[in-house]
Amino acid sequence: MLGRLGFCVIVWLILLVFQNALLVAGDDDFVRVSGSHFVLHGRSFYSNGFNAYWLLDRASDPTQRHLVTEAFKQATEPGMSIVRTWATCGGGGQPLQLSPGKYDEDMFRGLDFVISEAKGFGVHLILSFLVNDPSYAERRVYVQWAKDRGEQLSSDDDFYRSEVVRGFYRDHVRTVISRVNTITNVTYRDDPTIFAWELMNEPRCPTDLSGKTIQDWISIMAKYVKSLDSNHLLEVGLEGFYGPSTPEKFKINPGFLVGTDYITNHQVEDINFITIHAYPDQWTPGADEEGQMNFLQNWLRSHIDDASWILRKPIMVTEFGRSSKLGHYETGQRDRMFNSVYNVVYGCARGGGPCAGALFWQLLVEGMDNYRDGYEVIMSEQPSTANIITLNSRQISGLDHGLLGSVRRLGLKN
DSSP, X not given: OOHHHHHHHHHHHHHHHHHHHHHHHTSSSSOEEETTEEEETTEEOOOOEEEOTTHHXXXXXXXXXXXXXXXXXXXXXXXXXEEEEESSXXXXXXXXXEETTEEOHHHHHHHHHHHHHHHHXXXXXXXXXXXXXXXXXXXXXXXXXXHHTTOOOOSTTHHHHOHHHHHHHHXXXXXXXXXXXTTTOOBGGGOTTEEEEESOBSOOOTTOTTSHHHHHHHHHHHHHHHHHOSSSEEEOOOOOOOOTTOGGGGGGSSSOOOSOOHHHHHTOTTOOSEEEEEOHHHHOTTSOHHHHHHHHHHHHHHHHHHIIIIIOSOEEEEEEOOOTTSSSOOHHHHHHHHHXXXXXXXXXXXXXXXXXXXXXXXXXXXXXXXXXXXXXXXXXXXXXXXHHHHHHHHHHHTOOOSHHHHHHHXXXXX
């Protein structure tokens, strides 16, 4: 028999090899992926955070930049270190790109400020290259640019198919990635403040529910992004709807398809981690609170299980929220929804699973009434929600899955 001492030595050696593998995967300031976990400076990385789509818009106006600073301050105080925002239109609809290859320099300088300010607060950014939202209509804008050049296109979904439009998108990606920050003098591709690039916020293709159109587009564009930038992580921006590859999972969906496929889209080699969104109030409007919470639990657990056993990549809930403008709302509903998401994510992460954090939609600071959409969280106005965010964010960011943490969980002493 080995005895306890021999067992401890063997376990220690195994953990040492594991730790060395993590160090190789994360021995610089960039967040990396090791198996189904994020790694930073040789240790597993976990963090909650929030969405603030308006950062670029407010930062482009020097008189409004204090709002960006306050948002990052409010991120760090509760222990959040990931903020997701746009590298395209500003929150007020002012575009970064005015026409193919032509950019608004004031807007770009605003993005420079966002990245610089995030760095000062120790915050990581997820930056989305494009927003698929009716209020922005960016796919339609790209398609129109192609039509202006003589392309015969008939649908916004031609965004994914047209070679001319694909060229516009590639040019935008290259312009953003190769941008030299006018404040820090660091090229975006070399700045570890950026946690990840996102191909598109919530891509959908209702004219091809087979998923093939978006699958082809993801594969092509992911490879292109990685050819320009091997430093940063890359994700698609998916909501998480199951597609034709897993018809048995259609019952998990809220009753409709959008032309994406949670499994195959995330199996693309150049996609580093998984994203899902969660809006039971929008997706199951006919259900009462109990029904919506049941949907939420099934939605989260199904996707986490698939991340663990099929996709084997880290997963983040990159949008979730409860609107004050839908149904019979009271603050307790939002608090219960937030607690539910946080508890599932934390339980998964604590157990060594692939969950890395959750980002609520959306944080506003005081004095931003024009940006209220019903989902806004203003910490000073909603103390109960703020307390839930703080407690859960500090809890997950304090997880220790490094070498010493593993030894302690095994009951061994260093």
